[in-house]
Amino acid sequence: xxxxxxxxxxxxxxxxxxxxxxxxxxxxxxxxxxxxxxxxxxxxxxxxxxxxxxxxxxxxxxxxxxxxxxxxxxxxxxxxxxxxxxxxxxxxxxxxxxxxxxxxxxxxxxxxxxxxxxxxxxxxxxxxxxxxxxxxxxxxxxxxxxxxxxxxxxxxxxxxxxxxxxxxxxxxxxxxxxxxxxxxxxxxxxxxxxxxxxxxxxxxxxxxxxxxxxxxxxxxxxxxxxxxxxxxxxxxxxxxxxxxxxxxxxxxxxxxxxxxxxxxxxxxxxxxxxxxxxxxxxxxxxxxxxxxxxxxxxxxxxxxxxxxxxxxxxxxxxxxxxxxxxxxxxxxxxxxxxxxxxxxxxxxxxxxxxxxxxxxxxxx
Amino acid sequence: xxxxxxxxxxxxxxxxxxxxxxxxxxxxxxxxxxxxxxxxxxxxxxxxxxxxxxxxxxxxxxxxxxxxxxxxxxxxxxxxxxxxxxxxxxxxxxxxxxxxxxxxxxxxxxxxxxxxxxxxxxxxxxxxxxxxxxxxxxxxxxxxxxxxxxxxxxxxxxxxxxxxxxxxxxxxxxxxxxxxxxxxxxxxxxxxxxxxxxxxxxxxxxxxxxxxxxxxxxxxxxxxxxxxxxxxxxxxxxxxxxxxxxxxxxxxxxxxxxxxxxxxxxxxxxxxx
Numbered sequence: 001x002x003x004x005x006x007x008x009x010x011x012x013x014x015x016x017x018x019x020x021x022x023x024x025x026x027x028x029x030x031x032x033x034x035x036x037x038x039x040x041x042x043x044x045x046x047x048x049x050x051x052x053x054x055x056x057x058x059x060x061x062x063x064x065x066x067x068x069x070x071x072x073x074x075x076x077x078x079x080x081x082x083x084x085x086x087x088x089x090x091x092x093x094x095x096x097x098x099x100x101x102x103x104x105x106x107x108x109x110x111x112x113x114x115x116x117x118x119x120x121x122x123x124x125x126x127x128x129x130x131x132x133x134x135x136x137x138x139x140x141x142x143x144x145x146x147x148x149x150x151x152x153x154x155x156x157x158x159x160x161x162x163x164x165x166x167x168x169x170x171x172x173x174x175x176x177x178x179x180x181x182x183x184x185x186x187x188x189x190x191x192x193x194x195x196x197x198x199x200x201x202x203x204x205x206x207x208x209x210x211x212x213x214x215x216x217x218x219x220x221x222x223x224x225x226x227x228x229x230x231x232x233x234x235x236x237x238x239x240x241x242x243x244x245x246x247x248x249x250x251x252x253x254x255x256x257x258x259x260x261x262x263x264x265x266x267x268x269x270x271x272x273x274x275x276x277x278x279x280x281x282x283x284x285x286x287x288x289x290x291x292x293x294x295x296x297x298x299x300x301x302x303x304x305x306x307x308x309x310x311x312x313x314x315x316x317x318x319x320x321x322x323x324x325x326x327x328x329x330x331x332x333x334x335x336x337x338x339x340x341x342x343x344x345x346x347x348x349x350x351x352x353x354x355x356x357x358x359x360x361x362x363x364x
Numbered sequence: 365x366x367x368x369x370x371x372x373x374x375x376x377x378x379x380x381x382x383x384x385x386x387x388x389x390x391x392x393x394x395x396x397x398x399x400x401x402x403x404x405x406x407x408x409x410x411x412x413x414x415x416x417x418x419x420x421x422x423x424x425x426x427x428x429x430x431x432x433x434x435x436x437x438x439x440x441x442x443x444x445x446x447x448x449x450x451x452x453x454x455x456x457x458x459x460x461x462x463x464x465x466x467x468x469x470x471x472x473x474x475x476x477x478x479x480x481x482x483x484x485x486x487x488x489x490x491x492x493x494x495x496x497x498x499x500x501x502x503x504x505x506x507x508x509x510x511x512x513x514x515x516x517x518x519x520x521x522x523x524x525x526x527x528x529x530x531x532x533x534x535x536x537x538x539x540x541x542x543x544x545x546x547x548x549x550x551x552x553x554x555x556x557x558x559x560x561x562x563x564x565x566x567x568x569x570x571x572x573x574x575x576x577x578x579x580x581x582x583x584x585x586x587x588x589x590x591x592x593x594x595x596x597x598x599x600x601x602x603x604x605x606x607x608x609x610x611x612x613x614x615x616x617x618x619x620x621x622x623x624x625x626x627x628x629x630x631x632x633x634x635x636x637x
Contacts, residue, residue: 055537056536057533057536077537078536078537078538078540078542080537081539082537083537084533084537086530086533087530088528088530090528090530090533092534092535094552103535103548104538104539107538107539107540107541108539152537155539161537
C-alpha cells in the first residue's frame with residue numbers, strides 16, 4: 001500500500017459538496033510517483049471535481065489532499081507547482097506560442113536567457129519548433145494541444161493534471177496524440193492524473209485507473225484487472241462492451257464460483273457472490289470476445305439467430321437474438337471478416353462461451 | 365429555374381420599398397437638419413432658398429458653445445473614466461463572488477435606467493444646494509457617473525460572462541498570483557468590453573441634457589444645455605450647423621473606436637492570416 005509520504009498525490013477521505021449535492025463522498029486515493037492514473041466515470045461522477053481539488057481550484061469540505069507528502073488543503077493553486085491541461089486547452093489568445101509557454105517561467109522569475117532556452121526545449125519536446133510566433137488561433141487542434149502540453153511541462157510540475165484533453169480531437173489525431181503524450185510522460189517519469197469519460201482511452205493509457213460513480217471510487221486497479229475482474233455491476237457494464245446473461249449458481253470452490261449458462265458452465269470470481277444460495281439466479285457479464293459463433297448443431301451453450309452484422313474492418317460485430325437467454329440480444333465479436341459471409345442475417349447459430357474470464361453478480 | 369409568379373414579384377418589390385421607406389424615415393430628421401444648416405437666411409426654414417457656410421462659422425465662434433464644448437469634455441472625461449473604474453470593479457465582484465444582498469446591490473446599480481433623468485438631476489440639485497456645492501463641476505460629474513454607470517456595468521458584465529474562466533485557472537496553475545492573473549490575463553481579454561463600455565459612457569455623458577439642465581450653472585453648462593439656452597433666444601440655423609458637427613463628430617468617434625476595437629480583436633483574439 002502506498003503511504004501518505006511516498007505518494008505523489010494522496011486524497012484522504014475527501015468530501016466535496018455543492019449545495020445539497022455530494023460530489024465526492026469520502027474518497028481516498030493514493031497516486032504513486034511517476035504513475036499515470038486515470039479517473040474514469042460518467043459525467044457527474046466526481047472525477048473532474050477530484051482533479052480540481054488536486055489543482056486547488058476548489059477546496060475540500062472534508063478530508064485532506066497531500067502532494068509529495070505535504071498537505072495542500074490551504075495552499076492556493078499558484079503555489080502548488082502543478083501542470084494542468086484543459087479540455088479546451090485554454091491557450092492565452094492574446095499571446096503567441098512562445099509567450100504562452102514562457103508564462104509559467106515568467107511567474108517564477110526565470111531569467112530571460114534561460115527562459116528562452118527552456119521554451120525552445122519544451123517546444124522541441126512537443127515537436128513545435130518554429131511555431132514560436134504563431135497565435136493560438138492560427139494553430140490546428142493538435143498543435144494547440146501540443147502548446148498546452150509544452151506550457152504545462154516547461155515549469156517541471158510535480159504533477160500533471162489532464163482534464164479530458166483529447167475529447168476535441170478527431171479519432172486519428174487522438175490516437176497519435178495519446179501515444180505521444182504517454183511517451184513523453186514515461187520519459188519524464190511524470191506523475192499524471194488523467195480525467196476521462198472514455199473507457200477505451202482509460203484502458204489504453206493508464207498504469208492504474210479509478211472507476212468512479214456517484215462521488216465514490218467503485219474500483220481501483222490496472223486496466224486488465226478492471227476489465228477482467230470488475231468489482232461490481234456498474235464497473236462491469238461501464239468499462240468495455242459487455243453482454244449481460246442470466247445464469248444459475250451451481251457451486252463454489254475456494255475463491256471461484258461456477259455458473260450454469262445454458263448448457264455450459266463458466267468459472268467466475270466468487271467474492272461478489274459470497275452469501276448467494278446454491279442455484280440462485282445470477283447475472284453474468286460476458287465480454288463479446290469471449291463468445292464464439294458455431295454452426296447450429298455443434299456443441300454450444302445456447303442458440304440464436306443472427307439479427308445484425310456490423311462490419312468493423314478488423315472484426316465483425318454480430319448481434320444474435322437468443323431465445324434461451326433472459327437478455328434478448330448478444331453482441332459477439334468475430335475476428336477477421338469471414339463472419340460476414342459465413343453467418344448471414346437470419347442464420348440459426350450456436351454460441352459457445354469461454355469458461356474463464358466472465359464476472360457474475362447476484363441477479364437484480 | 366422556377367418561374368416567379370406576379371404575386372411573388374409584387375411581394376419582393378413591396379418588401380424592398382418598405383425597407384427603403386423605413387431607412388429613409390430613420391435618417392429623415394438628420395437630413396432635414398443638415399440641409400437647414402446650410403440655409404443662407406437667419407431663420408430655421410425648409411427647404412432653403414440660398415446656401416451658405418455662414419452658420420457653421422457663427423456656431424464655432426459663439427462663446428457659450430465654445431465654453432459648453434470645453435465643459436462637456438471635462439465632465440465627460442471625468443465621468444466616463446470614473447464610471448469605467450467603478451463599473452468594472454462592481455461587474456467583476458458581482459460576476460465572481462457570492463455575497464448577501466447581491467441582487468439588491470445589482471438592482472441599485474442598474475436603477476438609473478428606470479429613474480427619469482430629471483429626477484436624478486433634481487436630486488443632485490437639492491443635495492448640492494444643501495451642502496453649498498451647487499455651482500461646482502464635481503456635482504455635474506457625480507450626476508453623470510450615476511447616469512452612465514449602468515451602461516458600463518452591463519458592457520463589462522457581458523464581456524466577463526463571455527470570458528472563459530479556464531484562462532484564469534490556467535494562469536493560476538502556471539504560478540500566477542491573483543493580481544498577476546488580473547493584470548496579464550483578465551484585463552487584456554476584457555479590453556474590448558472595457559473600451560466599448562467607456563465609449564458608451566462618454567457619448568451618453570457628452571449628450572446628456574435633462575439632468576445636466578438641473579445641475580449645471582452658467583459657468584459649468586455643457587454643450588446640450590448651452591444649445592437649449594441658445595434656442596430659447598434665437599431661431600437661426602446656428603443650432604442646425606452645430607447639430608451637423610455633433611453628428612459628424614460622434615460618427616467619426618464611433619468609426620474610430622470600431623476600427624480600434626476591430627484592431628484589438630485582431631491583435632488579441634481573432635485569427636489573422
